[in-house]
Amino acid sequence: MLSNDFAVRLLDIHRYFxxxxxxxxxxxxxxxxxxxxxxxxxxxxxxxxxxxxLNLIAGLDKPSQGEVWVGDDRISDYxxxxxxxxxxxxxxFIFQFYHLLPVLTAYENVELPLLLLPLSARQRRDRIATALxxxxxxxxxxxxxxxxxxxxxxxxGIARAIVTDPKLIIADEPTGDLDARSAQEILNLMKELKESxxxxxxxxxxxxxxxxxxxxxxxLDKGGLVDKPPDSFLLDPHEALA
Numbered sequence: 001m002l003s004n005d006f007a008v009r010l011l012d013i014h015r016y017f018x019x020x021x022x023x024x025x026x027x028x029x030x031x032x033x034x035x036x037x038x039x040x041x042x043x044x045x046x047x048x049x050x051x052x053x054l055n056l057i058a059g060l061d062k063p064s065q066g067e068v069w070v071g072d073d074r075i076s077d078y079x080x081x082x083x084x085x086x087x088x089x090x091x092x093f094i095f096q097f098y099h100l101l102p103v104l105t106a107y108e109n110v111e112l113p114l115l116l117l118p119l120s121a122r123q124r125r126d127r128i129a130t131a132l133x134x135x136x137x138x139x140x141x142x143x144x145x146x147x148x149x150x151x152x153x154x155x156x157g158i159a160r161a162i163v164t165d166p167k168l169i170i171a172d173e174p175t176g177d178l179d180a181r182s183a184q185e186i187l188n189l190m191k192e193l194k195e196s197x198x199x200x201x202x203x204x205x206x207x208x209x210x211x212x213x214x215x216x217x218x219x220l221d222k223g224g225l226v227d228k229p230p231d232s233f234l235l236d237p238h239e240a241l242a
C-alpha cells in the first residue's frame with residue numbers, strides 16, 4: 001500500500017478503447033498526484049482526455065493499464081460492485097447542468113445519496129440541514145429546481161455533493177452554465193469548502209479564469225500532461241471572471 005499523503009495518485013495510466021481492429025489511445029503513461037486539501041483545475045482542448053481522466057479518478061471507469069489510488073484505496077483493482085459502494089461514501093459529484101430531479105425539492109434532492117447509506121431519518125435530516133446551511137440554501141430547502149435560479153440550483157448540487165462527507169469532490173465544468181456573477185459565487189463556495197472543510201477538489205473547466213482560482217492548474221493535451229498550456233489558454237492572470 002502506498003502512503004496516503006495524497007488525495008489522488010495516478011501511476012502510469014493508460015486508457016484505450018478498441019474500435020474493431022483500431023485502438024484509440026485516450027491517455028498514455030499519465031502520472032499525477034493531488035495532495036490532500038488541494039483544489040486542482042484540469043484544462044485541455046476537446047479530446048484531450050479530461051473526461052476520461054475524471055471518470056478514472058471517480059471510479060466510473062478503469063484504466064487499461066496503471067494504478068488509480070484515492071487516499072489509501074487502490075480503486076483500479078476494485079470490482080464494480082465494490083466501486084459502487086465506495087463512490088457513495090467517498091466521492092461527491094458537481095455537474096455542469098446540476099442533474100437535480102425537477103419533481104423533488106432542494107431538501108429531497110440533497111437527501112438522495114443518503115438513502116444509500118445506513119442512516120436513520122434523523123441522521124439524514126441533520127446532514128441535509130448542515131449541507132444546505134453550508135451552501136446558503138436553508139431558506140430554499142422546500143423549493144423545486146424550477147423555482148430556483150441557476151446559481152441556487154448549483155448550490156443545491158454542491159450540497160448534494162458534500163452531504164455524505166466525501167473524501168474527494170469531482171467537479172465537471174461547475175460554472176459552465178452560469179452567468180459571471182453566479183460563477184464567481186460558486187467558485188468562492190468551492191474555495192470555502194476546501195478551506196473550512198479541508199476538501200480535496202478536482203475540477204475540469206474550459207474557462208482559464210475559473211481555473212486560475214484553483215490552487216494549481218494542470219494541462220492535458222493528446223492524452224498526456226503538458227508543461228505549457230495551449231496558446232488559447234494564455235490570458236492575463238489578473239483578469240477576473242467577466
